[in-house]
Amino acid sequence: MSFINICRDNTDPFYRYKMPPIQSKVEGRGNGIRTAIVNLAEVSRALGRPPTYVLKYFGSELGAQTNESQDRYLINGAHDANELQDSLDGFIKKFVLCASCKNPETEIQVKKDILQRDCKACGHLSLIDPRSKLSSYIMKNPPDGGKGKKGKKAATATANVVGGGKTIADLVTDQKNDDESGETSLVVDENDDDDFLTKKINAEAAALADESIEVNDDDWAVDMSKEAIEARAKLDGLTLDSNAEFNQLGEWLLEESKDSKEDLPSDIDIYKKIVELEILDKAETIQVLAQTLFDDNIVEQIEEHLGLLAKLIKQEEENSKAFLGGLERYIGLENTSLIEKVPKILMALYDKDLISEEVIISWGSKVSKKYVPKEVSKKVRKAAKPFVKWLQEADEESDEE
Ligand SMILES: [Zn+2]
Structure with missing residues (x-):
């Protein structure tokens, strides 16, 4: 069974948090018909x-009685898995994902009359709508605190990781507004003569075109917002799950190197795989590599993979930024002990001619929430400062000469 993204809106090429899709079975007939969520x-x-929260949520959303006994979870009436999965999206949005960075690694806190999600990734506390029926249930039946919680925590997202390379991007932030309305922010006049879909595509294409001209810092990576991807997919005739290839590459690399990065396939085999997946000239490919090739020995490993990386990055700006973005995610979210090594890492990238001085300076001078939450980006930039400053000064000196 293949796993699906917990946040199904997330079009990140390499989303780490997965869950099994809902499996359901309709039982009985007539008045006694019910659905078991297997x-x-x-x-x-x-x-x-807790499963009870999800079950209660389904009950209130679908207006049906629910029943729980001996690990059997039942809803009255016939409901197919797709319907339940869609309803689950609502639960995830309201009760799981951090409202700021959309990371699903959150805990529900009950404080006085307030319910909130406490995000382990960015520290943000997001309120849970108290008007929801489930909210009042949670108030009365809070998730168990103390010891039990720790055990449960270990069995959550982390244990369920199929991919690796921690993510949670900006796009998430980009989508925040849409989340409220469930619609894109583009204004489309439905009364016009033009076919609705055509207009929508045109509008999105126009938006895309605008973005590619105006390169401000926050937009400098590939625009991974849902609208942009959909527009691109429609225009290119690609399917929306074209991200599958990036996932495949990432999961393959992580699987091969799950014991040690020394077990990674050779650069040649990695290159072959990239060709095979037809993602050779994609910046996201480089981002995935940045999130999967390294561990604590990153400085040495950059050198080990120099051939492959140089061949893919080609000192091109878009690729360079994707590589730095992937590193930022890996270092800022996955392996934070490397934050103090950021100057050394940048030095290696510069020294080996992998990333140009200009790109490093520009990257280091502006905080961007494109790849990680803003606070994380700040932290990484702060660590990078000594090296970036050194580069800037070296640059100025050479100008004076
Ligand atoms: Zn968060």
Whole structure:
């Protein structure tokens, strides 16, 4: 069974948080017809929430009685898995994802009359709408605190990781506004003669074109916002799950090197795989590599993979930025002990002619929430400062000469 992204809106090329899709089975007939959610326990574990919360949510959303006994989770009436999966999206949005960075690794806190999600990734506390029926249930039945919680935590998203390379991007921030309305922010006049879809595509294409001209810092990476990807997919006739290839590459590399990065396939085999997946000239490919090739020995490993990296990055700006973005994610979210090594890492990239001085200076001078939450980006930039400053001064000196 293949896993799906916990946040199904997330079009990140390399999303780490996965869950099994809901499996359901309709039982009985007539008035007694009901639906068993066969794997609710697994799905809930992936979300780090008690199964009862999810079941109650379904009940209130679908207006049906629910029933729970001996690990059997039942809803009255016939509901197919797709319907439940869609409803689950609502649960995830309201009760799981951090409202700021959209990371699903959150815990529900009950404080006085307030319910909030406490994000492990960015520290943000997001309020949970108290008007929801489930909210009042949670108030009365808070997630168990103390010891039990730790055990449960370990079994959540982390245990369920199929991919690796931690993510949670900006796009998420980009989508925040849409989340409220469930629509794109583009204004489309439906009363016009033009076919609705055509207009929408045109509008999105126009938006895309605008973005590619105006390169401000926050937009400097590939625009991974849902609208942009959809527009691109429509224009190119690509399918929306074209991200599957990036995932495939990332999961393959992580699987091969799960014990040690020394077990990674050779650069030649990695290159072959990239060709095979037809993602050779994609900046996202480089981003995935930045998130999967390294561990604590990153400085040495940059040198080991120099051939492959140089061949892919080609000192091109877009690729360079994707590589730095991937590193930022890996270092800022996955392996934070490397933050103090950031100057050394940048030095290696510069020294080996992998990333140009200009790109490093520009990257280091502006905080961007494109790849990681803003606070994380700040932290990484702060660590990078000594090296970036050194580069700038060296640059000025050579200008004076
Ligand atoms: Zn967060």
